[in-house]
Amino acid sequence: MVMGDLKFCPKEGLSRWVEELSREHTVLVPQQAGDAVEFLPFAEGSELSLDRQPTAPPKKSVFPQTETLMRFEYQKDPEHPDRQTLQIKETLPGKEKTVILGCRPCGARGFSVFDPVFGQGEYLDPYYQARREHTVFVSLACRHPENTCFCNWVGGGPADSAGSDVLMLPAGGGYVLRPVTDQGRQIVEVGGFEDASPEQQTEADRLAEEAAENLSPAPELEEVPDKLFELFENLDFWELMAAKCISCGACTYLCPTCYCFNISDEYSGLQGKRIRTWDNCMSNLFTHEASGHNPRPTKAQRLRNRVGHKFSYYPKLHEQVFACCGCGRCIKSCPMSVDIREIVLSAKEYADE
Amino acid sequence: MNNPYLPEIAIVKEIIQETHNIKTFRLVFKDPDKMEQCVFEPGQVGQLSVFGTGESTFVINSPPTQKEYLQFSVMRAGEVTTKLHSLKVGDQIGVRAPLGNCFPYEAMKGKDIIIVGGGIGMAPLRTLLLYLLDNRQDYGEIKVIYGARSPEDLCFTYEFEQWRQKGADLVLTVDKEFPGWTERVGFVPAVLAEEAPAPMNRVAITCGPPIMIKFVLKGLKELDFADEQIITTLEKRMKCGIGLCGRCNIGTKYVCVDGPVFTQAELNELPAEL
Ligand code: SF4
Numbered sequence A: 001m002v003m004g005d006l007k008f009c010p011k012e013g014l015s016r017w018v019e020e021l022s023r024e025h026t027v028l029v030p031q032q033a034g035d036a037v038e039f040l041p042f043a044e045g046s047e048l049s050l051d052r053q054p055t056a057p058p059k060k061s062v063f064p065q066t067e068t069l070m071r072f073e074y075q076k077d078p079e080h081p082d083r084q085t086l087q088i089k090e091t092l093p094g095k096e097k098t099v100i101l102g103c104r105p106c107g108a109r110g111f112s113v114f115d116p117v118f119g120q121g122e123y124l125d126p127y128y129q130a131r132r133e134h135t136v137f138v139s140l141a142c143r144h145p146e147n148t149c150f151c152n153w154v155g156g157g158p159a160d161s162a163g164s165d166v167l168m169l170p171a172g173g174g175y176v177l178r179p180v181t182d183q184g185r186q187i188v189e190v191g192g193f194e195d196a197s198p199e200q201q202t203e204a205d206r207l208a209e210e211a212a213e214n215l216s217p218a219p220e221l222e223e224v225p226d227k228l229f230e231l232f233e234n235l236d237f238w239e240l241m242a243a244k245c246i247s248c249g250a251c252t253y254l255c256p257t258c259y260c261f262n263i264s265d266e267y268s269g270l271q272g273k274r275i276r277t278w279d280n281c282m283s284n285l286f287t288h289e290a291s292g293h294n295p296r297p298t299k300a301q302r303l304r305n306r307v308g309h310k311f312s313y314y315p316k317l318h319e320q321v322f323a324c325c326g327c328g329r330c331i332k333s334c335p336m337s338v339d340i341r342e343i344v345l346s347a348k349e350y351a352d353e
Numbered sequence B: 001m002n003n004p005y006l007p008e009i010a011i012v013k014e015i016i017q018e019t020h021n022i023k024t025f026r027l028v029f030k031d032p033d034k035m036e037q038c039v040f041e042p043g044q045v046g047q048l049s050v051f052g053t054g055e056s057t058f059v060i061n062s063p064p065t066q067k068e069y070l071q072f073s074v075m076r077a078g079e080v081t082t083k084l085h086s087l088k089v090g091d092q093i094g095v096r097a098p099l100g101n102c103f104p105y106e107a108m109k110g111k112d113i114i115i116v117g118g119g120i121g122m123a124p125l126r127t128l129l130l131y132l133l134d135n136r137q138d139y140g141e142i143k144v145i146y147g148a149r150s151p152e153d154l155c156f157t158y159e160f161e162q163w164r165q166k167g168a169d170l171v172l173t174v175d176k177e178f179p180g181w182t183e184r185v186g187f188v189p190a191v192l193a194e195e196a197p198a199p200m201n202r203v204a205i206t207c208g209p210p211i212m213i214k215f216v217l218k219g220l221k222e223l224d225f226a227d228e229q230i231i232t233t234l235e236k237r238m239k240c241g242i243g244l245c246g247r248c249n250i251g252t253k254y255v256c257v258d259g260p261v262f263t264q265a266e267l268n269e270l271p272a273e274l
């Protein structure tokens, strides 16, 4: 870390900084909306709600729940009145910069799971890439992990910087700002902050450490990918794990690392659009084929794929990184109290026997 | 940047009614440069788009050596295929192709070949067969067993003679006797057992209805084919076709990019989730 890189933002200075940023960017900040804390555009007078984990992660800022991939139009061919010509128009996102400020480190880390899939493989996703490139994440390090948090199990932590551009570390009645990327550095510069003092830095580190100590100790999960693979055929195990599940899909929608999507057409008259929408692998329809065949007809098989993808297939394909950032949202949001930590631990222990 | 979701516009040049529920479409890209640039390998697939309804995946069944059009055979089964069946010559649709992997035609060089197809399953095999016949000197014996329920359910009947002339040993069969039918009678797996191709230096490629595949695989085992010698092409519900949407995985493999062609040995390594 270059000296002078760390800045200090006093508590009162935060809204001024956000206001300043909102002149040239859309700035999404967590705000109270009914019972939920949601990322909403900052406007004058907006109150930041930074005390608890936002209800949904900032996933949709880069990967919207519904987005138009292209528009299409049929036109009558004047020379052959019984024929229609087809036109397709790509609809890529604009280039406006968005700043997400006040997400948790786990929320930003979610994108480090998306990136290898959407931005580094054989096929690149231009929609994702355009948004990702134009979105800056300023994450707030956690001081008080909740009892559903387990970021430390999966390589994260209350002050993890993976996926973030700036880390805000609470200290001295304000925040020590630690830029992680060049984009982050530019955002911090906008605030015109003073350098953080050595005392402020020490306090920030201490508070981050304290927060980390408040998490439940991380079990050794290194062998879990192989163990889950071995457990694949053990349907009894998966039936037990899925016994309570009602296939509602709440767990997938709020998950910062779930990226499965559907593509469908909306059409009226001679024109329409092709859209992509979040999909839900816990639903029976997800793999239902036109022939009526379904490779995953039971909820046990679907849960097996969801957990398998996160803790076995994805890590095997992407350098042993788990496709879960331990945010605990699936645990909090599940109406039936299915707990992914218990499933992972049961898999580990089951195979340990 | 190249947008992998964006189909090219193609024009329906010719439609062949193969059976009561199977049609073959010959498509030409509207942009002649795209047609010229389109290179693919036998076994690769295309996504056909009927805008307003959606996309569906089909193996390109014309051989790569044939450059004038891309050919797809479509069995009417769901929404998209029903729409495809209502197309007329001159209509325009979207095509994303080529996608996916291909038959290991290089590794098959110098070997004897047994192709076993059933019904619409002959379509993916046709691209390979025509490629092999166009490069006849590179391959040993090329035997094809192709069967359907009845003579009316066989596709590509109009080119059987040509396949034979170009050097394929074509064995045709239907499930039971039909008036005027002079070829074999019996289920494909039974005919395979009768033909009993020796596994020595041979590759078997099969595609067809799941139940046929099951018994063909069993038959090949009984003939002592090793799993490495058996190749099949999988069908799965797909959406993106480019390994992103998470729809088509079997464990760590995505059928859309890692397939559709797999050897039996590769399939054995995958979790049992077909
Ligand atoms: S699986 Fe659960 S804990 Fe893991 S990232 Fe998704 S919502 Fe968070």
Ligand code: SF4
Pocket: A244, A245, A246, A247, A248, A249, A250, A251, A252, A282, A330, A333, A334, A335, A336, A337, A338
């Ligand atoms: S939220 Fe709970 S009940 Fe709903 S699909 Fe997920 S695990 Fe099943």
Ligand code: FES
Pocket: B237, B238, B239, B240, B241, B242, B243, B244, B245, B246, B247, B248, B249, B254, B255, B256, B257
């Ligand atoms: S069809 Fe989307 S991942 Fe294979």
